[in-house]
Amino acid sequence: MPGRNVLLKLGRVKIGWVGCRIRERVEVTRCFKLGCRIRERVEVTRCFKCLEFGHRRKDCKGQDRSDLCLNCNQTGHTAKDCASENFCPVCQKTGHRADSTKCLKFRELLRAQISANIKVLQTNLGRGRAAHDILYTLACEKDIDIAIISEPNINISLAHKFIMDKKRNVAIYIRNKNSPQVHHG
Numbered sequence: 001m002p003g004r005n006v007l008l009k010l011g012r013v014k015i016g017w018v019g020c021r022i023r024e025r026v027e028v029t030r031c032f033k034l035g036c037r038i039r040e041r042v043e044v045t046r047c048f049k050c051l052e053f054g055h056r057r058k059d060c061k062g063q064d065r066s067d068l069c070l071n072c073n074q075t076g077h078t079a080k081d082c083a084s085e086n087f088c089p090v091c092q093k094t095g096h097r098a099d100s101t102k103c104l105k106f107r108e109l110l111r112a113q114i115s116a117n118i119k120v121l122q123t124n125l126g127r128g129r130a131a132h133d134i135l136y137t138l139a140c141e142k143d144i145d146i147a148i149i150s151e152p153n154i155n156i157s158l159a160h161k162f163i164m165d166k167k168r169n170v171a172i173y174i175r176n177k178n179s180p181q182v183h184h185g
Contacts (some may be wrong), residue, residue, distance in 0.1 A: 025034070049062065073082060086100075119144045120144070132152070139175050147175070
């Protein structure tokens with residue numbers, strides 16, 4: 001997507017009176033047999049001075065690489081005009097650019113951030129009591145922090161003080177990781 005790459009290189013865009021920062025978003029999706037989907041959205045910051053990941057230019061103490069080509073790590077041209085082989089100065093490997101999500105250092109930071117994120121489950125329980133039991137089991141097994149539930153069982157949701165909308169069609173379950181697993185049998 002050429003437009004996406006242009007926007008990512010800009011880093012900021014002005015919309016009306018507001019300057020908005022543009023960052024690449026990485027989505028990791030995992031599917032389970034129950035038809036539930038856990039989606040973790042992770043953003044890894046990148047410094048445009050040293051090209052390393054995990055911090056921004058204003059906090060950078062690294063080598064200034066801002067004048068280097070993102071494709072080959074050489075001076076005198078931009079990545080758009082580069083015909084050389086890809087080389088990443090961050091992990092010192094060929095085969096990908098400095099701003100690539102294929103970078104080993106990017107992947108390490110991504111894994112660390114995924115494990116540190118809040119995990120959210122979104123599902124439709126069809127108002128079933130058994131589905132609530134499966135939800136609790138899945139929340140424990142997959143270490144889910146918050147469940148957003150369509151068609152919850154109203155009695156169970158009220159008894160356990162789920163956050164519900166006025167029509168009781170949607171509920172939010174915030175899991176207390178210190179409490180034992182509950183069955184409604």
